[in-house]
Amino acid sequence: MSAPMDVCERVLELVDAGAEAEVRVTTGAEALTRFATGFIHQNVADEVRQVHLRVAVDGRVAEATTNQVGSDALGQLVRSALDAAALQPPDPGWPGLAPIAEAPAVDHWDDATANADPSARAERVGAFVNAADGLETAGFCSTEGMHVAFANSAGQRLTGRTTSAQLDGIARTGTSDGSERAASVRLADLDGAAAGAEANRRAREAADAADLEPGSYEVVLSPSCVVNVLSFLAIYGFNARAVEEGRSFTRIGEAQFDESVSLADDVAHPLAAGIGFDAEGTPKRRVELVNDGVTSGLVHDRRTAKALGAESTGHAVPGGGAFGALPANLVLDGGTATPDELVASVRRGLLVTDFWYTRVLDPRTIVVTGLTRNGVWLVEDGRIVRPVTNLRFTQSFVDALGPGAVKGVGADQALIGGATFGFGSYVVPSLHLAAWNFTGGAKG
Amino acid sequence: MFEYADAAVEAAIAAGARYADARVMDRRHESMAARNGEIEGLNQEQSVGIGVRALIGSGWGFASTADLGADAARRAGAEAAAIARASASVPGADLELTPVEVRQDHWANEVVEDPLAVPLAEKGDMLVTVTRTMREHGADTANAGYDIWDTTKWLASSEGHRIDQHIVECGAHMDATANGETETQRRSYPGIRGQYGTRGWELVRELDLPGNAARIAEEARALLTAPECQSHDAIDLIIGSEQMALQIHESVGHAVELDRILGWEAAFAGTSWLDLAQLGSLRFGSNLMNVTADATLPGALGSFGYDDEGTPAHPVDIVKDGMWVGVLSGRDSAALAGIAESGGAVRGDGYNRLPMVRMTNVGLLPGDSSLEDMIAATEDGILVDTNRSWSIDDKRLNFQFGCEIGWEIKNGKRGRMIKNPTYTGIGPRFWQSLDMLGNESEWTFWGTPNCGKGQPGQIGHTGHPSVPCRFRGVRVGVRG
Numbered sequence: 001m002s003a004p005m006d007v008c009e010r011v012l013e014l015v016d017a018g019a020e021a022e023v024r025v026t027t028g029a030e031a032l033t034r035f036a037t038g039f040i041h042q043n044v045a046d047e048v049r050q051v052h053l054r055v056a057v058d059g060r061v062a063e064a065t066t067n068q069v070g071s072d073a074l075g076q077l078v079r080s081a082l083d084a085a086a087l088q089p090p091d092p093g094w095p096g097l098a099p100i101a102e103a104p105a106v107d108h109w110d111d112a113t114a115n116a117d118p119s120a121r122a123e124r125v126g127a128f129v130n131a132a133d134g135l136e137t138a139g140f141c142s143t144e145g146m147h148v149a150f151a152n153s154a155g156q157r158l159t160g161r162t163t164s165a166q167l168d169g170i171a172r173t174g175t176s177d178g179s180e181r182a183a184s185v186r187l188a189d190l191d192g193a194a195a196g197a198e199a200n201r202r203a204r205e206a207a208d209a210a211d212l213e214p215g216s217y218e219v220v221l222s223p224s225c226v227v228n229v230l231s232f233l234a235i236y237g238f239n240a241r242a243v244e245e246g247r248s249f250t251r252i253g254e255a256q257f258d259e260s261v262s263l264a265d266d267v268a269h270p271l272a273a274g275i276g277f278d279a280e281g282t283p284k285r286r287v288e289l290v291n292d293g294v295t296s297g298l299v300h301d302r303r304t305a306k307a308l309g310a311e312s313t314g315h316a317v318p319g320g321g322a323f324g325a326l327p328a329n330l331v332l333d334g335g336t337a338t339p340d341e342l343v344a345s346v347r348r349g350l351l352v353t354d355f356w357y358t359r360v361l362d363p364r365t366i367v368v369t370g371l372t373r374n375g376v377w378l379v380e381d382g383r384i385v386r387p388v389t390n391l392r393f394t395q396s397f398v399d400a401l402g403p404g405a406v407k408g409v410g411a412d413q414a415l416i417g418g419a420t421f422g423f424g425s426y427v428v429p430s431l432h433l434a435a436w437n438f439t440g441g442a443k444g
Numbered sequence: 445m446f447e448y449a450d451a452a453v454e455a456a457i458a459a460g461a462r463y464a465d466a467r468v469m470d471r472r473h474e475s476m477a478a479r480n481g482e483i484e485g486l487n488q489e490q491s492v493g494i495g496v497r498a499l500i501g502s503g504w505g506f507a508s509t510a511d512l513g514a515d516a517a518r519r520a521g522a523e524a525a526a527i528a529r530a531s532a533s534v535p536g537a538d539l540e541l542t543p544v545e546v547r548q549d550h551w552a553n554e555v556v557e558d559p560l561a562v563p564l565a566e567k568g569d570m571l572v573t574v575t576r577t578m579r580e581h582g583a584d585t586a587n588a589g590y591d592i593w594d595t596t597k598w599l600a601s602s603e604g605h606r607i608d609q610h611i612v613e614c615g616a617h618m619d620a621t622a623n624g625e626t627e628t629q630r631r632s633y634p635g636i637r638g639q640y641g642t643r644g645w646e647l648v649r650e651l652d653l654p655g656n657a658a659r660i661a662e663e664a665r666a667l668l669t670a671p672e673c674q675s676h677d678a679i680d681l682i683i684g685s686e687q688m689a690l691q692i693h694e695s696v697g698h699a700v701e702l703d704r705i706l707g708w709e710a711a712f713a714g715t716s717w718l719d720l721a722q723l724g725s726l727r728f729g730s731n732l733m734n735v736t737a738d739a740t741l742p743g744a745l746g747s748f749g750y751d752d753e754g755t756p757a758h759p760v761d762i763v764k765d766g767m768w769v770g771v772l773s774g775r776d777s778a779a780l781a782g783i784a785e786s787g788g789a790v791r792g793d794g795y796n797r798l799p800m801v802r803m804t805n806v807g808l809l810p811g812d813s814s815l816e817d818m819i820a821a822t823e824d825g826i827l828v829d830t831n832r833s834w835s836i837d838d839k840r841l842n843f844q845f846g847c848e849i850g851w852e853i854k855n856g857k858r859g860r861m862i863k864n865p866t867y868t869g870i871g872p873r874f875w876q877s878l879d880m881l882g883n884e885s886e887w888t889f890w891g892t893p894n895c896g897k898g899q900p901g902q903i904g905h906t907g908h909p910s911v912p913c914r915f916r917g918v919r920v921g922v923r924g
Contacts, residue, residue: 032900036708039536043527044506044900046796065489067510080488087564088483089572118505118530126534138711140899170711177710245585246623321485322477322587356714359833361846361866364627369835369844369866369922392835392842392868394922439922440842440868 004149014078020056021153028146033121036138055081059090095302097154103276103283110186113163114145124192131196132171139169150281160275166417171199178202179374183417206375209387218349219436226428227416228355240304241324258406259293265327271415272329284314301325328424335409342432344382351377366397392440408432448517449600452496455521461498465601469795477589478571493795498524503531508796541775551749552610555644559592559614577657582665583620590616605754615640616648620661629667631660635686636831640891643743673865675921684829689890689908695871697806699840702773714838728768729875735763739804745891746907752799755788793902807909811881815912825853828865844868867920882911
């Protein structure tokens with residue numbers, strides 16, 4: 001097909017001069033090799049192509065999307081959007097188009113990953129399976145390379161590209177599962193044998209777990225769990241839409257978190273993946289959300305910025321106008337402790353590998369219920385005593401990170417892909433928290 | 445379009461596949477959303493392409509392209525075979541496929557009023573009106589929206605299938621949120637996910653959003669001052685049909701997916717507490733519990749003529765008189781499990797996703813009681829409805845669900861409205877406590893348009909016929 005920016009320009013040429021218009025063209029390839037019960041059972045590749053158009057005619061807004069790029073298809077795309085806009089009432093919240101501005105110079109790209117063939121993924125899967133040392137295994141290895149071009153009738157022109165690769169798997173003993181995951185811009189960074197060995201170790205050490213009485217326990221949360229927690233804070237808290245609607249816990253300038261918590265959204269972080277602008281063509285800014293425990297910022301799209309008298313921070317998500325703005329590249333500052341040192345500082349608590357099926361009960365205080373998964377261990381006086389069976393928790397994620405609640409921050413910052421609800425990838429360390437409210441055993 | 449599907453299949457077979465199928469899909473999706481009396485989004489999307497599935501040894505290869513044409517189709521077919529061949533480098537036992545009658549057929553669901561032909565202005569006016577009404581009646585934030593999908597797909601296989609289907613689906617939703625000093629309360633209609641079906645715009649008209657907007661806004665406001673649902677270790681719980689749909693979806697539907705039972709989803713969606721060795725002999729629920737997976741129900745969201753492997757839609761018994769008797773399956777999973785025929789439950793989300801086991805219409809058959817009978821028969825209990833939160837473990841055993849609204853039941857009468865009701869339980873223990881079941885007049889075909897599964901992620905459209913139910917001795921009011 002034509003270069004993505006050429007398609008953008010062709011679409012803009014078809015739009016009437018009186019209309020505001022923005023076009024986003026995404027092209028690329030995504031592939032995923034999936035294994036279970038020790039063999040590759042599903043293996044897929046998809047050529048990605050999407051042309052998205054948003055028009056505003058006298059404040060009347062409509063969007064249209066196609067995956068075809070022929071002249072007829074693009075003409076139909078433009079007609080659909082303009083015809084639909086003409087039938088709409090004016091949108092008083094329409095913020096107008098993004099002005100001309102340069103995006104940060106990020107290029108999270110690796111040619112080898114973008115062009116990885118099925119054998120490259122299968123090789124890592126095979127290494128994972130072999131390293132599990134006879135245990136049953138399951139998981140996936142994926143590669144992705146995406147190009148995005150953006151153009152609008154206000155003159156903004158931006159292009160970006162990003163690659164990503166993930167390896168995520170479990171080993172299973174029959175009474176326990178152990179997991180390991182890795183993510184990077186480069187497939188070459190993913191070590192299937194190392195991941196399989198770690199999953200194998202965790203599974204075996206989690207075997208024959210015994211029940212534990214529910215209650216409040218100290219916890220050491222892996223980076224995977226921490227990503228889960230931060231996802232909820234992002235959606236329900238730092239999203240300016242939630243603030244605008246009075247649903248957010250955030251109070252700018254207040255020490256709502258432990259002083260060890262510093263959280264930012266930063267697409268330019270060296271471990272991050274992603275492109276330097278958002279779905280509306282606004283450059284992504286680095287936004288400090290929490291600074292030494294003090295809530296210090298929100299993420300905006302153009303609509304929330306207009307509503308709250310702010311500037312867009314470049315965090316609009318495709319199709320997310322009604323949802324608000326989301327930070328896709330959260331970075332939680334790391335500390336100095338190794339994961340073992342975090343465990344050594346626990347008086348009596350639990351070491352948790354993964355969370356599962358977390359859902360919000362109260363969006364204001366972000367009370368969430370969910371379960372543990374893939375390995376939980378009781379820790380007493382700084383030593384792992386025994387594995388325990390999975391537990392259900394019901395916990396305010398805001399309170400969990402509140403003042404005085406964070407007892408240790410790991411030095412093991414890692415990129416975790418596929419944040420809980422599928423957007424973005426976060427760079428986070430392990431955390432030692434003072435209390436976590438376990439409300440039941442998974443067996444009842 | 446069959447010519448492209450044929451070309452893809454032929455290329456995959458020529459490249460070494462022992463079986464291949466291809467689906468050309470043309471899907472249009474229209475959605476509109478309004479907030480607080482203003483239209484906030486209108487999107488019209490069209491995606492067209494071909495997806496090819498090739499089987500070599502123990503593994504599938506799947507490739508897709510948005511380029512429609514014989515050459516592109518042949519490239520996709522060859523790529524699917526090459527990917528399947530790479531799968532064989534980490535092999536298992538050869539996958540077999542259960543036999544299925546090869547058919548050439550056309551199928552379409554009944555549509556009274558084409559939803560894409562209803563003027564945008566009319567659809568927009570409805571959303572604007574209901575969100576204004578909700579605002580006028582106490583909502584701080586009022587949202588409403590609709591979705592329409594119009595899908596045509598053409599399936600061809602190396603066994604000779606030639607099946608085209610035209611499926612129209614639509615539905616609508618609205619919700620009102622009221623903000624208190626330290627909390628928010630929300631009421632949704634018809635349910636948290638709205639209501640959807642394989643029907644035309646007549647479904648949306650029947651929902652009567654305008655007639656319910658004021659009520660849900662007032663209920664959301666009233667919930668702010670309602671008493672909190674108290675904690676009970678064991679109390680009688682009456683669950684309305686919307687929440688029951690979620691209960692069925694999460695604790696029955698996913699648990700009986702054969703791919704989960706076989707471990708194919710172990711690392712992501714999870715497995716199942718069910719063991720195939722107990723199929724036919726395990727008690728899942730009380731004698732009142734009868735669950736079917738039936739893709740033939742007219743108008744239900746999980747209905748179709750053929751699944752994406754060409755298996756004709758047919759009803760499958762899942763739980764009969766409380767005993768576990770069936771699973772949701774496809775041709776490969778059924779063969780591996782030693783089940784004679786596919787359950788016809790394999791579907792893909794668009795042309796670019798590998799078809800996999802998905803729920804069809806998994807639901808409860810009605811009984812002979814009613815919601816009012818249940819209330820009258822309950823001395824001390826709680827009535828809850830409209831799902832608000834849902835969480836269940838990776839074996840589909842331990843669940844904790846929250847609802848938007850509840851009422852105390854005292855001495856056979858509905859009492860005070862209560863807020864933040866939650867309940868928790870263990871699947872079979874919970875279902876065995878079922879002792880009253882709503883009747884056919886209360887049987888509602890709820891539609892869930894957002895069931896996530898698979899990697900890469902796929903969104904499935906599933907149906908859940910359900911009725912109000914009463915359960916005994918349930919733990920209610922779990923707090924954080």
